[in-house]
Amino acid sequence: MSKVATRFAPSPTGALHIGGVRTALFNWLFSKNQKGTFHLRIEDTDKERSKDEHKIQIIKSLKWIGIEHDGEEYIQSQKIEDHIKIANELLQKGNAYKCYCSVEEIEEQKKRAKQKKIPYIYNRKWRDTDEKDAPKDIKPVIRFKSKIEGNSKLKDLVQGDIEIENNTIEDFIILRNDGTPTYNLSATVDDHQMGMTHIIRGDDHKINTFKQIQIYQAMSWIVPEFAHIPLIHTIEGKKLSKRDNASTLDDYSKIGIMPDALRNYLLRLGWSYQDKEIFTLDESIQHFNLEGIGKSPSKLDMSRILSMNEHYIKTIHDNDLYKNLVEYCSIYKEKIKSDKETKIKSSLYFLKNKAKTLEDIFNNAQYILDDEVKFNEDDLKLIDEKAKKIINEFNNQINKLENLDRNKLEPIINNLIKNYETNFKGVGQPLRIVLTGSKFGPGLYDIIISLGKDDVIQRLGKVLKQN
RNA sequence: GGUCCCUUCGUCUAUCGGUUAGGACAGCUGGUUUUCAUCCUGCAAAGGGGGGUUCGAUUCCCCCAGGGACCGCCA
Numbered sequence: 001m002s003k004v005a006t007r008f009a010p011s012p013t014g015a016l017h018i019g020g021v022r023t024a025l026f027n028w029l030f031s032k033n034q035k036g037t038f039h040l041r042i043e044d045t046d047k048e049r050s051k052d053e054h055k056i057q058i059i060k061s062l063k064w065i066g067i068e069h070d071g072e073e074y075i076q077s078q079k080i081e082d083h084i085k086i087a088n089e090l091l092q093k094g095n096a097y098k099c100y101c102s103v104e105e106i107e108e109q110k111k112r113a114k115q116k117k118i119p120y121i122y123n124r125k126w127r128d129t130d131e132k133d134a135p136k137d138i139k140p141v142i143r144f145k146s147k148i149e150g151n152s153k154l155k156d157l158v159q160g161d162i163e164i165e166n167n168t169i170e171d172f173i174i175l176r177n178d179g180t181p182t183y184n185l186s187a188t189v190d191d192h193q194m195g196m197t198h199i200i201r202g203d204d205h206k207i208n209t210f211k212q213i214q215i216y217q218a219m220s221w222i223v224p225e226f227a228h229i230p231l232i233h234t235i236e237g238k239k240l241s242k243r244d245n246a247s248t249l250d251d252y253s254k255i256g257i258m259p260d261a262l263r264n265y266l267l268r269l270g271w272s273y274q275d276k277e278i279f280t281l282d283e284s285i286q287h288f289n290l291e292g293i294g295k296s297p298s299k300l301d302m303s304r305i306l307s308m309n310e311h312y313i314k315t316i317h318d319n320d321l322y323k324n325l326v327e328y329c330s331i332y333k334e335k336i337k338s339d340k341e342t343k344i345k346s347s348l349y350f351l352k353n354k355a356k357t358l359e360d361i362f363n364n365a366q367y368i369l370d371d372e373v374k375f376n377e378d379d380l381k382l383i384d385e386k387a388k389k390i391i392n393e394f395n396n397q398i399n400k401l402e403n404l405d406r407n408k409l410e411p412i413i414n415n416l417i418k419n420y421e422t423n424f425k426g427v428g429q430p431l432r433i434v435l436t437g438s439k440f441g442p443g444l445y446d447i448i449i450s451l452g453k454d455d456v457i458q459r460l461g462k463v464l465k466q467n
Numbered sequence: 468g469g470u471c472c473c474u475u476c477g478u479c480u481a482u483c484g485g486u487u488a489g490g491a492c493a494g495c496u497g498g499u500u501u502u503c504a505u506c507c508u509g510c511a512a513a514g515g516g517g518g519g520u521u522c523g524a525u526u527c528c529c530c531c532a533g534g535g536a537c538c539g540c541c542a
Contacts, residue, residue, distance in 0.1 A: 011542050043542060103540075119469035120538075141540055159472070168470050168538090176540040183542050206471065207537050230473075230535090237534065265479095268491090272480055275490045294480075296473045297535065304479065304492050314505085354504040424501050432502070440503045 004036025005197050008062075008069070009076075009187065011043040012054035015248040016061040018300070019202065019232045019240050022266045026229060027200045028067045029267070029288035039194055040069035043076045045186060050077075061249045065259045065266075066281055074194060076186055083181035083189045086219065087142050087174050095218040096174060098140035099126040121170040124148075142175035144185075144214065152210055157227035157290045159203070164210055172211050184208055188215040196224050200290075203228035204239070227290050230270060230297040240300065252305065254332050256358030258324050260316070261309040270298045278311065310356040318348045321361075328358040336369070343368050347450040350442050367436035368450060373459055375437045382439065387430035388464065390416055394431060395460040404453050406445050413444070434463045 008024035010016065031038040040059070044050035059073070090096040099122075106122070113120035126134075127145060134140070147166035154162045174185040181189075187208075191199060199209075206228050216223040232240045240247055252262055264279055271294070273279075273287045313321060322345050329336050336344060344351075344365055355361045367373065383391075397412045398404065416427045428444045435447050435456060448456055 009542090013542080046541060049541085106540090114468085117468045121469090162471070164471065170538090173540055178540080180540085182540070187542080202536090203472070204536055205542095208542095210471095228472090233535080235478090239536070268479065270479085275481060277479095277491055294473095298479065301478050301492075307492055350505095353506095428501055438503095442503090443501060445501090 002195075002197060004031050004034035005039065005195050006031040006036065006200060007039040007041050007074075007191070007194060007196055009041040009043050009190075009201075010058055011046060011049075012051055012058060013046060013049040014054060014242055015250055016058045017240070017242055018247055018249065018252075018266070021061065021065060021249060022232065022269065023200065023202060023229065024062055024067055025065070025263065025266055026271070026288075026293070027198075028069075029284055030198065030200060030290065032285045033288045036197070037070040038067075039071060039074060039196075041074040041076060041190060041194065043183075043186070045077050045080065045180070045183075047077075064249065064253070065263050074190065076190060079186070079190060079193070080181060082193065083186045084175065084179065086189050086215075087181060087185060090144065090174065090215070090218055091142055093218065094145070096142050096144050097127055097171075098131065098134070099143045099171075099173075100134045100138045100140045101125060102138055119168075121168070124171050127171060139177040141173045141177045143171040144174050144211070144218075146171050146211070146214060152213070154206075154209060154213070154226060156206075157198075157225055158230075158293045159206075159228055159295060162206065169207070169210055174215075184211045185215065188212045191224065192216065192219070192221045198225045198227065200227045200229060202231050204231060227293070229293055230295060232269065233297045233299045235299055235301075237299065246300075246302065253328075256328055256332075256360065256362070257305060257309045258312050258358065261312040262305065264312070265305050265308045269300070270294050306356045313352050313355055313358075313361070318345070321348055321352060325358050325361055329362055332359075333362050334369075340369055343450055343452070347442075347446070350446045350450075354442070364442065367438075367441065367447070373435070373437040373462075375433070376439075379433045379437070379439045383430050383433060383463070386420065387426075390420055390422075390427055391430055391434055391460055392464055393419075394427075395457065395464065398453065399457065401453065404449050404456070406449065409445055409448060435459050 006027040008020070008027050010020055010024075028038045030036075040062070042055050042058075044055070055073075059069075062068070087096065091098070101122075109123065110120045122143070126140075126143070146169050150166050151163050152166055154164075156162055172184060173182050175181055191212075209226050209228070213223055215221075234240050234244055242248070245251070249262075253259075260281070263281070263284075267279055267284050267288075268277060271288070271292045273289075273292055276287070279287065325344070325348075326336055347365065347368065348361070351361050351364045354364060362369075393416060394412065398409075401408055413424070413427055416422075417424060420426065429439055432441055432444055432447060433439055435451060441447060442450075451459070
């Protein structure tokens with residue numbers, strides 16, 4: 001058995017789709033688990049829609065989630081001559097033929113089939129018609145001579161045995177009338193030349209597989225193993241498409257989902273290993289197998305993505321979390337200023353407690369990030385004369401302190417509660433509002449300590465001056 | 468319409484003929500708490516329907532129903 005080689009073959013016609021990411025992930029994991037290689041093929045033969053920027057974006061996205069391909073990326077458009085060569089070879093060997101039907105003629109047949117409610121399949125007119133009778137004004141396409149008799153069986157590594165009647169597969173076009181190859185030909189030739197041993201792809205390709213296998217056989221090439229994975233569905237139960245909201249990687253990264261969390265979520269969507277939910281990258285490579293892939297399509301569930309992300313936020317090391325946060329902010333929010341770095345970093349341990357996403361952490365840290373407090377007007381109204389006295393008193397007390405820590409702050413707060421005959425809320429709420437602009441937020445001691453003495457005094461002073 | 472695939476809690480899933488059908492997320496209780504959270508208890512929640520096979524079926528087979536994918540000179 002030769003060394004396992006898998007590939008992911010997106011067309012660079014748009015942002016990378018979340019379903020594509022999962023397909024790439026499964027291919028990558030399988031190859032790594034088998035100590036094989038994983039390759040990236042860019043299927044850019046649709047010149048109209050393919051863009052170089054999309055190719056770059058795809059590679060970047062895969063890297064973001066932890067996937068890197070082995071070797072150079074394989075650019076399909078550079079191999080077109082090879083595909084054409086094979087088409088001609090098939091023609092010479094009698095496995096393909098020229099079809100002189102006009103586009104209009106075919107359209108007409110399709111329309112009629114639809115009216116009669118019978119399945120359309122190309123009528124194989126030119127399969128046996130002599131070329132001498134060919135119309136001069138029509139440039140032919142080349143069609144593959146697909147099997148008519150009998151059945152074909154596919155031993156699918158995920159779906160099991162699939163059997164299909166050969167006559168339901170038409171003589172598909174392998175070369176257009178402008179001389180360019182079509183998908184089924186190109187993909188097959190490429191997969192062969194790239195030495196792919198396992199083709200793992202969405203099960204929307206199942207029928208293509210029956211076509212492609214015939215090309216392998218006609219060329220006497222080794223047929224690779226196939227694994228068709230169920231598609232990801234929307235909540236409504238339909239195939240996820242680029243037009244759906246929240247279907248691209250960027251949709252998730254922009255709200256502050258971390259790559260590891262999304263990778264873990266995608267791994268468990270349609271694949272399982274006993275009851276294990278959390279997989280590090282290494283663990284996922286170690287445990288991944290095709291047997292664990294389910295047969296039924298699975299729905300994308302945002303609440304699970306969020307809770308997975310929350311889990312990673314709470315459990316990864318603060319240094320790693322900070323790295324993720326810095327990257328996130330610099331791309332989607334604002335760069336964290338260097339003078340705030342230490343404060344944010346040392347506050348992560350409580351900022352993350354109320355966060356499901358990096359965006360939540362960013363929002364929770366807003367009061368540290370902003371030099372000026374942005375007040376919520378309604379909350380500001382809660383600061384009455386008594387509150388101002390408390391604030392003033394607190395201000396005086398901490399002015400005397402060298403540095404702020406919980407042991408020193410606690411007696412001060414407790415005394416204020418006693419002296420002003422109130423409860424914690426009576427003291428805590430006004431202080432919280434003055435320091436952060438909102439009555440919601442982290443614990444009071446956390447706020448005070450995270451800001452530091454200078455900032456606290458400056459913020460208290462500002463409100464006290466407003467008399 | 469044709470071909471193919473799928474069907475366990477709302478969602479992702481475990482079970483490879485014998486289980487009180489397990490876990491996770493979401494939901495709902497209760498508790499801790501300094502607001503908001505976190506955290507910890509607990510609760511509720513599932514084998515589409517009908518036939519077989521078997522001592523015994525969620526598990527194996529068949530039929531039906533429902534859902535999905537494909538049916539391009541796109542990839």
